[in-house]
Amino acid sequence: MRVTNSMMVRNMLDHLQNNMGDLNDLNEQLSSGKLFQMPSDAPIKVSDSMNYKSQINRNDQFQRNLNQAENWLNITESALKNSSKVVQRARELTIYASNDTLTPDDRKSIAKEIKQLRDELVDISNTQLGDSYIFSGQKTTDKPFKVNATGDFVKYQGDTSKISRNLNENVDMTVNLTGDKVFESHINNLDKLYDELNSGTANGDDVTKFIDDMDKAVSEFTDSRAVIGGKLKRTENLKSRLEANEIHIKKLKSKNEDANLARVITELKMEETVYRASLASGARIMQQSLVDFIR
Amino acid sequence: MNIFSGLHVGLRALETQRKSLDVTGHNIANANNEDYNKQRAVHKASYPYTAPGLSNHGGAGQFGTGVEIAQVERVKDQFINSQIFNETQTSGYWEEMERGLEKVEYILNEPSDSGIDSAINQFWNSLQDLSNNPSDNAARNMVRENARNVIDSFQSVNNQLTDYKESINRNLSNAAAEINNITKKMADLNKQIVSIKGSGQNPNDLLDQRDALYKDLSKLINVQSRQDAQGNLIVSTQGMQLVNGSDAYELATKGNTDDNSIPRMEDKLIHTRTGTEIKPTNGKIAAWMDMRDEKLDFYAGRLNQMAKTMVTEFNKQHKAGYDANGVDGGNFFKPIDSSSNQSAIAQLDLTAAIKDLENGLDKIAAGNKNIDTFVELDTLGNDLSGNYQVEVTDAGGGNFNLAISDSDGNNLYTHPTTLSAGDTVNLEVDGSGNIQSPTTAVNTDNFTLTVNKAGKRNISLDKAIGNGENANALANLFNSEAATKGTELEGTSLEGYFRTIVTSVGAESSRAQEMKANQDVVLKQLQTLDRSISGVSLDEEMAKLIKYQQSYTAAAKYITKTEELLDSLMTIV
Numbered sequence: 113m114r115v116t117n118s119m120m121v122r123n124m125l126d127h128l129q130n131n132m133g134d135l136n137d138l139n140e141q142l143s144s145g146k147l148f149q150m151p152s153d154a155p156i157k158v159s160d161s162m163n164y165k166s167q168i169n170r171n172d173q174f175q176r177n178l179n180q181a182e183n184w185l186n187i188t189e190s191a192l193k194n195s196s197k198v199v200q201r202a203r204e205l206t207i208y209a210s211n212d213t214l215t216p217d218d219r220k221s222i223a224k225e226i227k228q229l230r231d232e233l234v235d236i237s238n239t240q241l242g243d244s245y246i247f248s249g250q251k252t253t254d255k256p257f258k259v260n261a262t263g264d265f266v267k268y269q270g271d272t273s274k275i276s277r278n279l280n281e282n283v284d285m286t287v288n289l290t291g292d293k294v295f296e297s298h299i300n301n302l303d304k305l306y307d308e309l310n311s312g313t314a315n316g317d318d319v320t321k322f323i324d325d326m327d328k329a330v331s332e333f334t335d336s337r338a339v340i341g342g343k344l345k346r347t348e349n350l351k352s353r354l355e356a357n358e359i360h361i362k363k364l365k366s367k368n369e370d371a372n373l374a375r376v377i378t379e380l381k382m383e384e385t386v387y388r389a390s391l392a393s394g395a396r397i398m399q400q401s402l403v404d405f406i407r
Numbered sequence: 408m409n410i411f412s413g414l415h416v417g418l419r420a421l422e423t424q425r426k427s428l429d430v431t432g433h434n435i436a437n438a439n440n441e442d443y444n445k446q447r448a449v450h451k452a453s454y455p456y457t458a459p460g461l462s463n464h465g466g467a468g469q470f471g472t473g474v475e476i477a478q479v480e481r482v483k484d485q486f487i488n489s490q491i492f493n494e495t496q497t498s499g500y501w502e503e504m505e506r507g508l509e510k511v512e513y514i515l516n517e518p519s520d521s522g523i524d525s526a527i528n529q530f531w532n533s534l535q536d537l538s539n540n541p542s543d544n545a546a547r548n549m550v551r552e553n554a555r556n557v558i559d560s561f562q563s564v565n566n567q568l569t570d571y572k573e574s575i576n577r578n579l580s581n582a583a584a585e586i587n588n589i590t591k592k593m594a595d596l597n598k599q600i601v602s603i604k605g606s607g608q609n610p611n612d613l614l615d616q617r618d619a620l621y622k623d624l625s626k627l628i629n630v631q632s633r634q635d636a637q638g639n640l641i642v643s644t645q646g647m648q649l650v651n652g653s654d655a656y657e658l659a660t661k662g663n664t665d666d667n668s669i670p671r672m673e674d675k676l677i678h679t680r681t682g683t684e685i686k687p688t689n690g691k692i693a694a695w696m697d698m699r700d701e702k703l704d705f706y707a708g709r710l711n712q713m714a715k716t717m718v719t720e721f722n723k724q725h726k727a728g729y730d731a732n733g734v735d736g737g738n739f740f741k742p743i744d745s746s747s748n749q750s751a752i753a754q755l756d757l758t759a760a761i762k763d764l765e766n767g768l769d770k771i772a773a774g775n776k777n778i779d780t781f782v783e784l785d786t787l788g789n790d791l792s793g794n795y796q797v798e799v800t801d802a803g804g805g806n807f808n809l810a811i812s813d814s815d816g817n818n819l820y821t822h823p824t825t826l827s828a829g830d831t832v833n834l835e836v837d838g839s840g841n842i843q844s845p846t847t848a849v850n851t852d853n854f855t856l857t858v859n860k861a862g863k864r865n866i867s868l869d870k871a872i873g874n875g876e877n878a879n880a881l882a883n884l885f886n887s888e889a890a891t892k893g894t895e896l897e898g899t900s901l902e903g904y905f906r907t908i909v910t911s912v913g914a915e916s917s918r919a920q921e922m923k924a925n926q927d928v929v930l931k932q933l934q935t936l937d938r939s940i941s942g943v944s945l946d947e948e949m950a951k952l953i954k955y956q957q958s959y960t961a962a963a964k965y966i967t968k969t970e971e972l973l974d975s976l977m978t979i980v
Contacts, residue, residue, distance in 0.1 A: 116445075116942030117438055119935055126931060150512045151913025152920060159910040162517060162524055166886065166902055169528045173535045180539050243542060244873060250774075252542055252873030271794050271871055277539065278879050369518075402949035 203326035223309035256291030420962035451477035503694035508916035534882035538875035629689035728772030728877030733870030736772025775876030
């Protein structure tokens with residue numbers, strides 16, 4: 113084939129251009145740390161990466177939801193713990209008050225403490241997480257129980273609805289206990305006990321009836337704590353699963369899109385050498401011609 | 408032959424070598440002209456002396472009379488040349504297709520942290536946060552802001568696609584002007600070429616110019632050509648003549664007169680002489696038209712489909728919920744009017760109720776109405792309150808009994824007859840909160856219960872603010888395939904659908920890049936062949952320079968010798 117000067121120049125420029133293009137690709141990979149910048153660089157991989165990104169985003173949200181659920185459960189647990197203490201004390205007082213040797217006046221003074229305990233239980237039932245009353249069902253802006261101006265307690269103001277948290281794809285957990293189930297009968301019983309003790313006519317037997325109620329209260333609060341404890345255990349498992357999943361997806365995402373820097377740098381070095389070589393050879397070839405030898 | 412003819416032979420030789428040196432000089436001068444084709448002075452022995460005939464005296468004959476230049480020819484392979492023209496059209500097509508699809512990729516702006524995908528992810532997050540804190544105004548605000556962000560990101564992409572479409576129409580009218588410019592020049596060249604050819608000479612440089620113009624034309628649009636006997640190049644596209652002899656016929660862009668859209672799109676290419684619309688099949692213009700009429704419409708169509716489905720499904724779910732005040736949810740997004748000439752994305756907006764500065768946030772329906780598998784409740788839009796226990800018991804034979812008690816278990820209402828699955832019972836709540844069957848007309852109904860199967864549950868007629876289940880359901884619309892069931896997107900989630908759009912743009916763009924690279928290789932190979940044949944080699948020209956120079960010197964020497972002969976002769980006198 114006949115080779116002309118313009119062919120050589122054009123070929124050299126084309127090759128330089130190609131080498132430059134390769135250098136640019138590698139440079140982009142190096143500076144961005146990613147294997148691709150545009151969907152056309154790797155259409156399927158881009159779609160996969162977008163999918164991983166949403167999964168990580170969702171996982172992140174589920175972990176946030178889970179933390180909130182844990183907060184809710186922890187606060188519930190501590191409220192129940194305090195309630196247990198209150199009803200324990202009420203039980204002791206009831207047993208003491210059932211003693212036949214006590215005078216009506218003695219019982220009246222015990223009644224005062226029972227009333228205190230009832231109010232304490234009402235206070236505990238009004239526990240809030242942020243602005244939400246946790247024992248009011250979904251009526252989170254209403255106090256579940258109140259003590260009105262005359263000192264009587266007002267029956268349950270909440271509803272019986274569940275509050276649940278979305279803790280993973282298709283995993284929901286009910287985090288709330290409602291006041292009607294947890295507190296109402298016990299507050300009611302303390303109220304009745306107070307009336308009985310305060311009546312001035314109660315004898316030991318009248319009070320003894322209440323010991324069963326107090327036993328029941330203690331065991332019910334313990335049961336509720338067990339339920340919450342179980343849920344907390346479950347959130348812990350879910351949390352470690354979510355965390356493991358997060359690491360897993362992040363790994364997949366990185367494998368899918370991150371450039372192997374060692375490889376890229378090596379290749380860049382190689383391309384650089386090739387580019388220099390083509391520059392050098394171009395410079396030599398273009399200078400040479402018969403012109404140089406004609407005097 | 409006499410002694411003086413030697414001077415003529417010498418003179419001819421001098422002239423021929425000098426003219427050849429001129430051609431060489433012309434070649435050297437154009438060594439870097441990409442459109443230039445190497446020229447060659449063809450030497451021919453001039454007509455010999457004498458013509459054979461009876462009157463000729465005997466002896467050796469004929470005698471040569473020296474050299475002359477037969478013609479200055481252009482070294483060109485027409486077959487390769489026409490291949491270059493054809494491949495230039497395809498190269499123009501893929502060059503523009505690649506550029507266009509790359510632009511679409513930039514417009515979609517994925518993968519990134521600021522595209523539609525990210526906006527949807529953020530919206531999803533804020534809906535989840537709202538479901539955790541339905542009474543929190545900050546959470547409600549984030550939902551509204553992120554919904555606006557989703558709308559903005561859709562509209563930004565859509566606007567850019569529309570702008571791009573309009574810029575293609577501007578390109579089109581520029582290209583028409585360029586074509587007209589080229590064809591006019593070609594017609595002028597035709598005229599000159601024909602007149603020079605008529606005088607028996609080769610218009611080499613003009614032919615080069617015309618070839619270069621034809622190549623530029625090929626880049627823009629698919630053209631065919633043939634050369635007539637006089638040397639005219641007759642050029643046509645899609646059967647319509649652009650150049651015929653010294654006449655050029657113009658192209659123009661024109662809008663559809665039926666089209667009322669503003670700005671009026673000057674989107675058609677018209678052959679002005681015949682008024683025919685031209686639809687190019689190759690070259691840059693064909694790529695622009697394909698981009699505009701197929702690709703952009705296709706992607707915009709899919710995005711609009713996605714936006715429409717999102718609005719419809721989101722509104723449907725939003726209406727299934729109740730808002731912060733316990734009122735049934737309305738539309739969240741403005742419903743898409745499919746009869747409008749605006750695209751779905753252009754119509755994207757929040758409803759005035761949601762946008763309202765004072766009450767808008769409350770209108771977001773985060774709460775979920777009580778719907779269960781065995782009993783469905785419809786409050787018919789009434790504002791009710793109270794907690795009840797509903798018990799559906801199996802009465803045998805596929806029938807059920809319905810009993811409703813208050814939350815303490817005191818029976819309020821027992822349905823007098825048995826019910827079968829799917830039966831709806833009209834109920835009323837009286838002033839003291841007791842439920843009874845309405846005796847008066849149906850329009851006083853407070854609510855209805857639909858019985859599905861046996862079971863027992865508490866129902867609350869209160870629409871408490873602590874319920875965030877609907878916000879959760881709204882979030883799930885984006886990543887669940889079930890949410891798009893029965894829509895045009897069936898089989899993929901909204902998010903997944905967007906990913907398929909990005910993938911298909913990426914795949915098409917990647918294909919266009921490959922096609923362009925292939926085309927570049929083909930064209931480069933042809934051009935290398937062409938330059939190999941027609942390009943100027945400086946080495947070659949240098950060699951010729953020496954060759955002609957030496958011939959020139961030799962011819963001059965010959966004249967000197969002839970002169971010496973004459974001198975010798977003259978000294979006799």
